[in-house]
Amino acid sequence: MNPDIRPQDDLFGHVNGRWLDEVEIPSDRSSWGPFVQLADVAEGQVRTIIEDLARTVTEGDPANIDEDARKIGDLFASFMDTETIDQRGIRPVRPLIDAVGALRDTRDLAAFLGEFERVGGHGLFGSYVDTDSRQSDRYLVHLTQGGLGLPDESYYREDKFAGQRDAYVAYLTKLLALGRHEDAPAAAATVLEIDTKLAAGHWERAETRDVQKTYNLMSADELKELCPAFDWDAYVTNLGGNAETIAQSCVRQPSFFAHLSTVIEEVPIEEWKSWMLVHVLRSAAPYLTDDFVDTNFDFYGRTLNGTPELRARWKRGVAFVEGAVGEAVGKEYVARHFPPSSKAQMDELVANLLAAYRSSISQLDWMTDETKQRAYEKLDTFLPKIGYPEKFRDYSALHVSADDLLGNVAAASAFETDRELAKIGSPVDRDEWFMLPQTVNAYYNPGTNEICFPAGILQKPFFSPDAEPAENYGGIGSVIGHEVGHGFDDQGAQYDGQGNLNDWWTADDKAAFEVKSKALIEQYDAFEPRALPGEHVNGALTVGENIGDLGGLTIGHTAYVISQGGSASVEDRQKLFMNWAYCWRTKRRAEQEQQYLTIDPHSPPEFRANIVRNLDEFHEVFETASGDGLWLDPAERVRIW
DSSP: OOTTSOTTTOHHHHHHHHHHHHOOOOTTOSEESHHHHHHHHHHHHHHHHHHHHHHHHHHSOGGGOOHHHHHHHHHHHHHHOHHHHHHHTTGGGHHHHHHHHTOOSHHHHHHHHHHHHHTTOOOSEEEEEEEETTEEEEEEEEEEEOOOSSSSGGGGTOGGGHHHHHHHHHHHHHHHHHTTOTTHHHHHHHHHHHHHHHHTTOOOTTGGGOTTTTOOEEEHHHHHHHSTTSOHHHHHHHHTOOTTTTSEEEESOHHHHHHHHHHHHHSOHHHHHHHHHHHHHHHHGGGSOHHHHHHHHIIIIIIHHOOOSOOOHHHHHHHHHHHHHHHHHHHHHHHHHOOHHHHHHHHHHHHHHHHHHHHHHHTOSSSOHHHHHHHHHHHHTOEEEEESOSSOOOOTTOOOOTTOHHHHHHHHHHHHHHHHHTTTTSOOOTTOOSSOTTOSOOEEETTTTEEEEEGGGSSTTTOOTTSOHHHHIIIIIHHHHHHHHHTTSTTGGGBOTTSOBOOOSOHHHHHHHHHHHHHHHHHHHTOOOTTSTTOOOOHHHHHHHHHHHHHHHHHHHHHHHHHTTTOOOHHHHHHHHHHHHHHTOOEEOHHHHHHHHHHOSSOOHHHHHGGGGGOHHHHHHHTOOTTSTTOOOGGGOOOOO
16 A cells, blocks of 8 residues: 555555555566466466376376376477477478478468468468357358557557667568578568558557447458458468358458458569568477577567566466467366365356346436346346366367477467367357466457356455455456446447347437447546556547446446445445455556557556546545545546446
8 A cells, every 4th residue: 555645546556556666577577466476376386287297197107197188298398398499490490481482472372371370370360260240159260450570550650669660670680580581681671561561451459349340241252352362262271171161251351351462462472481481480489499589589578568588488388388288287277276165156246246237227327228128138148157167178189299399389279270160160169268267367258248257367366265245346346347347348238148249229328328438438538657658548449448347346346235235334345446456456567568558458557446436436435525636527427337
């Protein structure tokens, strides 16, 4: 606590100010706070699990070895075997380098991109499998803009990022030299030029949040007509798909793909080779010798995020194993670190939060009964997922080796690619999880109308079986409310309870909702982060998360009061708000602060905590008055849910 800062002026500063002044961000981190601290704890716990399982393989009966344990041990061993990595040098990636050198035309480029993405690379655009937003009982391939080496299209055009562009070219030059390109400086300049052309076709981030504009269902013929210079058949075949893969797809930014076709035609194949070589080397760099690892980290870690030191090898090894067989690790994590009693208590908390949402909706004065009834129907179909999946992923088709790191990267990626492509034409699996049990985070998925809270986040300060109820409701209770709130934010409110884009609002209610959302956008547009004076939050980019925070805390408070029989002391309600502010305790390096302000749909932590300025309940329990830093005239307070 910082007693020099009153909670009425700045709740975030009051709770976290002294900590912010005194704490040092660990040298291998770009930020520090409860989320990252818990992630570090989970990382250490997972390391112990990996080493224990590996020991059972080396010391156990060969006839009774658990295959998942063997894979976990082999994957970790391959990452930690620096002697073999050093001996092999650049040889593991040589086949891909040679394939790039053999490209003859853009058909070859498309075919290679399919092969490259199959083994873990990234190309000209993003592709993933998800439910159809207008027919949620089936899967589709979704295609989205991509191809950039910098965090966002704005990095290629805004003067304030000129330094990052210069550093990017220096990084590309060094990377290409390591890859033995005969003229690395010229090739680096070419790559920046191609990147810049691709960036010119990108939508701005706030625009990509429009769920109506980004839903564009296309047949294979329509896709080929939109982007004719790209050989879609060659790409899909080498990716591991077939004619059904893109028989229909959802193209999120059609104008980007039309623009991409023009760029493909304009850029000579020799220049595409330089661009493709960079992508191959960048993708492989974390798994090659230290000169590649350090070059990659120097730009993406130090320059873009301000992180002074590379993470210890074992920490990177843990992340690698989790990326490959994360649910196999998660199964053991849950057995060791998530007692059934915690799940039962979370079930109760979620039920209370959903009941509080229903109560709050019933009291809304801006919404008609017709829309309220449909909101209840959506609320009743929410699917809570707590702790861990009911069915863990089957990794039996994945084959790995203890002495082939880059081969394991390719095998794990191909396994995941096949698993995803196999969804096309199959029933939607409502039991699938999109986070690992050990992850310190949570999510809402509008396409399945589910809220998910992995075991990793169900720890202090968010949740503890021994904590006071006010602390749990200010922590995980508000996180639950936040995720439920995404079902009713500017995006989620356009989906029905079955996960379909379906307009369930009356025209007047939709207009009222948009007025309230616009007020929140304007409120956040005015905020300047204390670490970046003169810069402003992008209210349109962050509005969904801000609605989630606003609704989450409002409903978290309501649920807490309900849980206490309908009344709670001022002191306990203050504790709830204080723990909310504590959960957003975060210190970031300046470079990451700048990057996140540009690309992150979440507002800076200080403004997430201080969203309390919109809650009558906060003003009541802290007895705020006009002139206080967080005072907001009641007429200006935004309350949606």
